[in-house]
Structures are given as structure tokens and as C-alpha cells.
Amino acid sequence: MKLKSILTIALLSIVSATYAQEAAEAPLQISGSVDTYFKYDFAKAPNIKTYFANEQNSVSIGMIDLALKKTTGKASFVGELSFGPRGQSQSIPNGPDGDSFHIQNLYVNYAFTDKFSMTAGYMGTFVGYEVISPAANFNYSTSYLFGAGPFQNAGIKGTYAFSEKVSLMVGLFNDWNVYQDLNGVSHVGAQLMVAPVEGWSAYLNFLSGYSAGAGGTGTIFDLTTAYQVTDKFKLGLNAADYSVTNDNGGYSGVALYPQYAFTPAVSLGLRGEYFNIKGKGEMSDKSITSVTLSGNIKAGGLTFIPEIRLDGDKDFSQEFVKTSGALSKTASQFSLAAVYAF
């Protein structure tokens, strides 16, 4: 009986010790999300080709996303894995054997001082307003600007915070969206962050380089900004211009994101976008407009996103079709997504 008592006390002590250690050391952070959706295009065809809500009249899956972060002293790492259509073929490249590495983020960071840190590895892009993770976007379907820009940038970067209101990042990067750069580290990028007043942040992004197999040097300028005007009203803006030298095309566009929170749990947001595809050589430009109205209904970690979207394509670059199969200048769809973040 004595032995049993000692063992029981020992076990309880181990549990207590675990709680005590927790206080002393930063815990391993585990977070992530899962998402699923239903999308219905009113012409009964998968007309709108922007990312993620792609599959017509189907209850489909997005991805399960798992991120690990650990900080020890001034050093930290982030590893983010994703599984599912959104987290594999739709957002990251495959390895040389054709299999997915499942890696969205894999980087290490060292904070030399409170103001200066360096990061190296494979990172979500610093360019643009919308991101791959459904938990960090207001709308479930994505903008044309998101789809045209980079998804990830592998490289090495240094960030210096002049103050809480101004910081500058400068880095050397691989080609867009690749784990390995076949023509060497070929891109230079920078990000200037300013936060002039409380609730307003603006990121001016620049990325330029010669990608393997490209016809010229591609350069993107991107402005991403958001202002929390009142507790209930937020306004976001993304504007970008991308050009490839030697008349090799590119794109430009602007998207506005007004959002209104009726309660902490219920909000409504609009995305209005104008997107222009620059013609290569003698080809003319082609433009697209898009209006997306989304709701966000939150209950704990779960967010329901009902969404209506109407796109206009006067130049037929997207090849929208009517129910009859004839070409159309417009396309519209409804989707309902459920995203759980933890």
C-alpha cells in the first residue's frame, strides 16, 4: 500500500512539475485551421477561376493547416504544414518526385536586438492583402490580385524596427513560389511598414528579379493597407503593379475592402476589385471587375462565410459561359464556407 501511495504521489508530482515548467519556458505553439465549402455557380459551370472556392455544386474541402512555433531565447522557428487541395496543389509546388512537401512556412528567426531580426527559409509572401490561410481572410474566394501575385518567397531577410510605427525589411529571395531556385537567388525585395495612427497600417512592398525561364526581369510594387476607422468599420486597400521587361506583360489592379461589424460575432464585408492583365507585345490589355459580398458569423473558433460574387469580363479573358455554353461577359456564384481556427 505504501508503494502504491508513493507512486501515486510521484505521478501527481510529475503533472505538477509540468505545470511549473510551463510557466518558466515559452510553450510550443500549435495552431491551425480546417475549412470546407459549398460553391454554386449560377451558370452551372466553374466560371470564376480565382483561388480556392473552385469546385462546382459540391461540398468540398479546403485544407487542414497545422503550424508549430517555438521560441527559445532570441531564436525561434515556424513550421506550417498543410494537407488538402487548398494546402497542396493549389498553393504550393510539388517536390522533384511529384509529391507535395506540404510546407507553407518553414523558417528560422533570430532577434539580434529588440529592433533587428533576421529570418531565413520558406515564408508566406510579404506581398498582397489576402493570404492562403482561410482564417486570415474575410472573404472566402480570393481576389485576382491574390492569384496573380506570389504565394511564398523563400529567402533571407532582415527587419529593422525604427519604432513601433515604422519598420523596414530588406531581403534576397528565390523565384516566386519555389523551394529551390534553379537560376540562383535572383530576387531582391523590401517592405516598408508605417503605422501613422492607431488602427492604421500600411505596407509598401517591392520585389524584383529574373525568374528561371522568364522573358525578362519582373518587378512588382504593392501597397497593402487597412484602417480601422471606428470600432465597427474597417477599410482595406490593395493596389499592385507588376511588369516584366522586354514587353512581357504583367498585371495591375486595385481592390477595396470595406467591412462593417454589426456585433463582435456578425460582420459584413464587400470586396470591389478592378484587375488588368497587361498584354504581351502587340496584344491589348484585358480587364476584369469583381464584386464580392461576404458575411462572417463567428462562434468561438468557427466562422461561417456566406458569400455572393459577381464578376465582369468584358474582354472574355476568363471565358465565362452561360448555362447554354455560350460565352458570357459576367459570372456569378454563391458559396458557403465553414472555417475553424484553433
Add this chain to the structure above:
Amino acid sequence: MTILPFWTPSFLFPFIETSMYIPMKKIMFSLLLLMFSAAGFSQTSVLPMDERGKYIFLEVVELPVVKKDVMSANAKRFFKGYSKSIKLNSSEGDTAFYGKGKMILSKNLIGVGHPTGEAKYNISLELRNGKYRLILTDFIVTPYERDRYGNFVPVTVSTALEKSPGKLNNAEWEKNMAFIATESRKIAEKLKTIMSNTIKDPKPEAKKPAAVSTATW
């Protein structure tokens, strides 16, 4: 004789001496006991409200053996040395100290979790003969969201702890409240330790333990 850990089910090793086994019933009882002790850590608690309708953590501690000037020096040491999360903003003589603090709200279980938000608050420490009063109040909660790099960063909207979370988000609010109550108690405990010091200028604790001599024994 081979002795197995007491939690090893006996059917796994029927050929080994069984006198040390504990029946499954007792194992289940031990597990239940552990679950209850874990639940004890996570039980919710709510701070009381003051006359303004603001949640408040208030503690008055009697320290009759600590002299007034020592108590004042202790209070200054607390604000100077607690951490970057509490900053002294103003003081009235040597008897009242006012500052601002921030606590990081988090979900943690056995060393695994992530930050979920932050709560900023006002802190005041008032001294009288033989006692002091600590007040933490005006809690403003800012949830965190995960950014594109996998880091948790504050969202742009902050809300007073008093604001109704609504039915859909009540569970999150209860967790935040319990966390804030627990953290407030930890701050109060740390303050009590510092304020209980009876020497005006205590020597700082040695950072390195004294070297152990291996020459003589």
C-alpha cells in the same frame, strides 16, 4: 522478481509476478483524480465589479512590520523590476503609484498552446501605515489572429472586458476572464513577496550560485 509499473494492466504480462499489480478500478480512480486536479486548474473565476461597473482585482495586504519608507522603496522596486509588461506612469509622493500593464492571454495545456490575445489594464498601488492596496482594473482585451508567417498578432479592434460577448462567444470570454483573474493573482503574489521585504536596500539576488568546491570533501 520482475516488478512492473503499477499502472501496467495485468493481462499484458500474465507470466510475471502479479503481487505488485493494481486493479484497473484503482487505475481508473487515479486517472479520475488527475482529471479533477486538471479541471481545478482550468475552472473559471470571475473578477468582481467596482462601483463604476468595471471589473476589478483589489487586494489590501497588512504589513505591520514593514516601515513606511521601506514599503515605498519596495513599491518602486516592484515597478522597476517586475517586467516590461508593467510600466509606472506617475506617482504621488511615496504613497501612491499608478501605471499600465499588459498580460498575454493564452491557451496552454502541458506546455503546448498559443497566445490568444492580450489584456491591457491600469494598475495602482497605494501605501498607508502598515498596509498597501493593489488595484488592477480597466481591462481592455485585444484578440490575436495568426498572420501569414504563422505568428500571432493583435487585431485592430479592442474591447472592454465589460462588453457583452454575446451568446456565440461567451465561452471565449469566460476563458479570458479566468485567465485575467489568475494572472492578477500572480501579480499580487509577486507584489506581496517584494513588499514583505523589511530591508530598505536589499542586496540583489546573486545571479550565479556560489561555486562548489571539489578540492576538499
